[in-house]
Amino acid sequence: MSSEKTTAIVLRVVDFSETSSVVTLMTRDFGKITALAKGARRRKSPFEAALDVLAICRVVFLHKKSQSLDLLTEAKLERRFRAASVDLGRLYAAYYIVELLAALTDEDDPHVPLFDLAEDTIIRLDSGTGSPYATLLRFEMHALSILGHSPMLTHCVGCARPRNQPDQRVSFGLNEGGILCRSCRKGKTNVVGLSSDSWKTMVQFAQADDQEPTTIADSCQAETRSIMNQYLSHLLGYRPRLQKYITKIR
Ligand SMILES: [Zn+2]
Secondary structure: OEEEEEEEEEEEEEEOOOOOEEEEEEEOOOEEEEEEEOOOOOOOOOOOOOOOOOOEEEEEEEEOOOOOOEEEEEEEEEEOOOHHHOOHHHHHHHHHHHHHHHHHOOEOOOOHHHHHHHHHHHHHHHHOOOOHHHHHHHHHHHHHHHOOOOOEOOEOOOOOOEOOOOOOOEEEEOOOOEEEOHHHHOOOOOEEEEOHHHHHHHHHHHOOOOOOOOOOOHHHHHHHHHHHHHHHHHHHOOOOOOHHHHOOOO
8 A cells, every 4th residue: 555646636526524525636646535534524634625626636545455445645736617607507507527538538547638638717707718619629639639539620530531611511330439421421320420621620629730710600519519418428338427517608
């Protein structure tokens, strides 16, 4: 059993006993962990306000090698999510990110770039940078890329032919995880259509560079949201709980 120090995002807090909680944390160096926080429910908690969902904190924990829970020994708040009181859309978007992080990652499987992306995204949502809609799409595209689930957007996922009719509607195969040309589309199920503009938006957001857009045209918002919701639900095998709340945010 070793004592470890790292930065963490609080994903979930569940009451464990009258005085203790079990917390799920996305840590920068150790991936997702579940730890017992003894005394976290006491009025004078040793963790003070560090263990709220969406809080970013410095933690020290005892890492168990066996199946049992890790033991959280310290948590010091670095940043609290404050936008909750002013903008429900930003709060839902941030909660959705936490839900996706918990669903898309395994315990003890660290992805430093994913942690950094999530931290940056939560800070963007909290500080009001860009539209929450765009911030969410950026997170999803980059997170899927880090985890090896990027949708294939520029070439047909069936035959690798580049997309060559840029003004026509695009077919996206949910089972195949990418766009389908006319001949590969034949006979496929779970295919959804999207406009050429929505497709361009998704391509722009999938590119990891500093020039990426911070807004999405009104005409593309519903369609890009719908396709990402469907694609993520398909990947996970269920519909994330918070999807119904994020379809209307702007
Ligand atoms: Zn094809």
